[in-house]
Amino acid sequence: MLQKTFGGGKDQIKVAHSVPTERDTRLDVFRALCLLTIFINHVPGQYLEYLTHKNYGFSDSAEAFVLISGLSVGAAYGGKFVAGARLALTLKIWRRALTLYVAHIMTSVVTLAIFAGGALYFGRQDLIGEINIRPIVEQAEQGIVAMVLLGHQLGYNNILSMYAVLFLMLPGLLWLNVVRPRLLFVLSAGLWLAAGCFKLVPYNFLDEGYWFLNPWSWQFLFVIGILCMSHARSGGRLPRSRWLVGLSALYLLISGFWVLFSWWNLDFSFGLPAVLTGFDKTFLSLTRLLHVLALGYLLAIIPFVSRLTRLDSNHPLVMIGRHSLEVFIFGTILAMAGQVLLFVTGRNPLIGSLFVLVGIGLHFVYAYYLDWLKEVAVRKPLRAA
Known part of the structure; x- marks a missing residue:
């Protein structure tokens, strides 16, 4: 019996088992561009950093x-979270959460080693004062425990821990999306608002402070992605109202001028909570949320962008996006090495820019390598058979 299912933006046919079809590469391309931009931004103090879109609007990569990620999760899991398969899928999702947690600890440990190695090799003990490393060095026993229990985060090493929490929440989000999608939106928005108004956020216990990326706030953007993909899977389309297009473009234009001309001293709060009128990244202020949604909306409805990003599966950008976790870990470790290099060279922007250019090239090389490994793994069972 044939059954039509959604998969990567195109229909597939199931006959007793899934028969894969051509992968929709648009999300992979955008994901790759985000990964490369994150790498560039994680090596601050070099010229390429000024070209990324964080300099022209409220949100960043x-x-x-x-x-x-929310859109990808909606495509990968949304149609599969049905009665009879939920337990197995929940265990699979939580296994992914464990992978994200282990990856976070691994990158944090490697980051410590890179900075400690730089301090020893170059005789620059002041490197230990960078990216929140000193509390771990000064309180080694407590620091190791705090890092493992997510009670202390290093700078630029705080994204994967937030993702791990989102994936722990994911089975519940998918269940609500199946039974009551509108309730999911309301509850998610309520949690985002409450987190911003009452500062509900995981706290660090090694030193004062809290997580840089609050999962109770960022889950709202993640849920919006899931809901949008579910809407597309059910045959829905994004509205193409001229008013909506115009408002989105106007908001992007205003935010661009706001950042370019540093209008941060202008106060339009009217006594409202900061989560609605500020620009805080930790609690994902409304200004940042609307910016990424306006940008995503315009990119989604412009046919030229859709055609431009629908690339072959062997395109370098598609390869990077397809191996997003591995490439992100690779880019994070590379960026930490770049930060040490910039530090010991007096933050020379030219050296930093050359390092980032080489690093971008290495991203493509690593993605090719991962694809090659996958092909080898597929060929071995075929030869054995």
């Missing part, structure tokens, strides 16, 4: 990546 982190918001775009979370929205894309």
Whole structure:
């Protein structure tokens, strides 16, 4: 019996088992662009950093990546979270959450080693004062425990822990999306608002402070992505109202001028909570949320963008997006090495820019390598058979 299912934006046919079809590469391309932008931004102090879109609007690649992740999760799991398969899928999702947690700990440990190695090799003990490393060094026993229990985060090493929490929440989000999608939106929006108004956020216990990326706030953007993909899976389309297009473009234009001309001292709060009128990244202020949604909306409805990003499966950008977790870990470790290099060279922007250019090239090389490994793994069972 044939059954039509959604898969990567195109229909597939199931006959007793899934028969894969051509992968829709648009999300992979956007995900790759986000990964490369995150790498560039994680090596601050070099010229290429000024070319990324964080300099021309309220949001940056982190918001775009979370929205894309929500869309990808909706495509990968949304149609499968049905009665009889929920337990197995929940265990699979939680296993992914464990993978994200382990990846977070691994990158944090490697980051510590890179900075400690730089301090020893170059005789620059002041490197230990960077990216929140000093509390771990000064309180080693407590620091190791705090890092493992997610009670202390290093700078630029705080995204994967937030993702791990989102994936722990994911089975409940998918269940609500199946039974009451509108209730999911309301509850998610309520949690985002409450987190921003009452500062509901996981706290660090090694030193004062809290997580840089609050999962109770960022889950709202993640849920929006899931709901949008579910809407598309059910045959829905994004509205193409001229008013909506105009408002989105106007908002992007205003936010661009706001950042370019540093209008941060202008106060339009009217006594409202900061989560509605501020620009805080931790609690994903409404200004940042609307910016990434307006940008995503315009990119989604412009046919030229859709055609431009529908690339072959062997395109380098598609390869990077397809191996997003591995590439993100690789880029994070590379960026930490770049930060040490910039630090010991007096933050020379030219050296930093050359390092980032080489690093971008290495991203493509690594993605090719991962694809090659996957092909080898597929060929071995075929030869054995």
